[in-house]
Amino acid sequence: MLPLIRKLSSTTLALLAFVLAAILMVSVAYGTALVIESRTQRAVEARLAEQNIDWISVRTDGLQVHLTGTAPNEAARFRAVNLVGALIDSSRIRDGLDVTPASAIEAPDFSVQMLRTEDGVQLIGLMPLNPAEGALSEAALAEAAAALTPGIELKNILETADYPAPATWGAALDFGLKALQRLPRSKVSVTAEVVEVTAISDSAAQKGQLERDLTAMTPEGVRLVLDISAPRPVITPFTLRFVVDGDGARFDSCSADTDRAQRQILAAAATAGVTGRPSCTIGIGTPTPRWAEAVVKAIGAVAELGSGSVTFSDGDVTLLAGSDVTQAAFDKVVGELETGLPDAFSLTSTLEKKESATQGPAEFTAILAEDGRVTLRGRLTDEMQRQAVDAFARAAFEGADVVTATRVDETLPDGWPIRVLAGLEALSLVENGSLLVRADLVEVTGVTGSTETRGKITQILSGKLGQGQTFRVNVRYDEALDPLAALPTPEECAADVNRVIARTKITFTPASAEIATTARPVLDELAGILTACPPMQLEIGGHTDSQGSEGGNLALSQARAEAVLLALQGRRVDITGMTAEGYGESMPIADNETEEGREANRRIEFVLKGVQAAETLPSGAPPPATQAPEAVAEAATTATEAPAATSDSAAEAAPAGQADTSPSVAPTEKTIRPLPRPADLEAGEDE
DSSP, rough: OOOHHHHHHHHHHHHHHHHHHHHHHHHHHHHHHHHHHHHHHHHHHHHHHHHOOOSEEEEEEEEEEEEEEEESHHHHHHHHHHHHHHHGGGEEEEEEEEEEEOOOOOOOEEEEEEEEETTEEEEEEEESSOOOOTSOHHHHHHHHEEEEEEETTOEEEEEEEEOOOTTHHHHHHHHHHHHHHHOOSEEEESSEEEEEEEESSSSSSHHHHHHHHHHHHTTTOOOOEEEEOOOOOSSOOOEEEEEETTEEEEEEOOOOHHHHHHHHHHHHHHTTTTSSOOEEOOBOSSSSSTTHHHHHHHHHHHHHHHHHHEEEEEEEEEEEETTTTHHHHHHHHHHHHHHSSOOEEEEEEEOOOOOGSOOOOEEEEEEEESOOEEEEEEEEEESSHHHHHHHHHHHHTTTTTTEEEEOTTTTTTTHHHHHHHHHHHHHHSEEEEEEEEEEEEEEEEEESSOOHHHHHHHHHHHHOTTTTTTTEEEEOOGGOOOTTTOOHHHHHHHHHHHHHHHHHHOOOOTTOOOBBBHHHHHHHHHHHHHTTTOOEEEEEEEEEESSHHHHHHHHHHHHHHHHHHHHHHHHOOOOEEOOOOOETSSSSSSSSSSSHHHHHHSEEEEEEEEEEOOOOOOTTTTOOSOOOHHHHHHHHHHOOOOOOTTTTTTTOBBOOOOOOOSEEEEEEOBBBBBBBBGSSSSSOOOO
């Protein structure tokens, strides 16, 4: 029995040892597997974190690595799986990743650019394939654009897309085509919300008319952005005429080639006694860059003489000294001027004698009556000239009743026909007046409704009579005849606006930029005022009290200012020069600790910008910036008026062709609040 027990004990012990070894091996294997799983998971998570991939969850199961999560797109999912595959065998990866469903493709932004030049029209952009009813299709637009330049091939680079167009697309495109038809040199960019027009006009007057017409044509819901430029006029001959006589110092015509030259010339004129703010056109065509230098010296010479005139016609300069100037003073001034003038100029000088003003027997007169009747009297060289003068007068005074009562005199001096025709052309520029032609003088007298007429007459006479010829321009400006004089100034418009908003407040829905319905009448009244005003630089500024966050107040004030701007645009106001600016709580005008103060701080201000400010002039010249607009206009008129000369007055020598252009004032931006702060438009009752 004992041997059996011993035998069993050995067997049992061996079995127990085997079992214990198996358990140990399983434990070691299981522990090893756990370690491998943990290390694999940490390595994969670290690699994904390095690549900023945070949308994947990693789980290990033995040798398998399970990836779950939602990828933003298929490319991101593929990239993530490849990153993990670079660490472990790809057969161990279990891809459980989803992909975010693709969103619907949005409609493209439709836009068209239309460029028109002398070489034709070019179209480029993207249009809807099937436009709404009544809207221009791609073919219709191309056909209309090609008709603008017949005979020149249209460059059509338009494409189409089969998506619905915004509601305002058709109206915006139709408006853009109408703008292109009006502007031979332009670029028109059209989107559903904005039409941008960049163009070149022939003159400042045409620019203003185009801006008014396009603004009035702008469809509702479409914003117009205008950039129309007007080139400087070509002045030929380049003319300037400066006179000092019993009526004081004045310009009959003034031209300059640069802003700097304009300032120099007007400063010299102010020193010589010119008052007010005379006009001096900046143009192209100066015979030399030293134009201003020559003009300044000549103005100083006339001022030193105390009586006389100087006329520039390109490089020809004619100096006429009055009959009361002594020979010694004349010789001194002429000698200094001849020495000081640049080489490009030639001087002709004359000392007028009293007897030279006596009227000779040869004379031609023309009278333009207020009713339009034209009467021609006096002497002409022959029958052919009489017929030519009659025909010329009927053409120059179109529609007028022309009465010719002239006689033939073959003894008239050379150049008589040219003097008569030049005088008639000059007389045709006035509303009513008279012309006197003598061998020693051509004199035009009359009344005009344009401040530019005197300069145009001077340019005609100086250019056609020739250097050294005497002429006199006694043309008076009458504001009642000027159609532009009735327009209010920007300052007057700003004052009218502030009178309205001082009486009635504009309110908004609390804590929003929506204008209250009760504010519509005051907006209608403001629109009525601004519609009749000329284009001006006007800022609509929004302000709030200090309640709420600073950023929120700034955004709210900006939105309210823009709401007022859009409300005015919706009422057909030309907002080309207007801007909306929000200032938030940064500019209080009252105490924010009281309800009354907060109410005052919640406001909108209309601020006029771009006002002309006078530069410093020499001593003796009045500061134009301090004068009221009416006073400035009156002073400018007085400075250009001259009564008709009598037969006893000395004739003024006027050489042909030169013009002067120099600025008496330089534009600077200046903020003007025409009325005190209480008149400001309030932005609402609650922030």
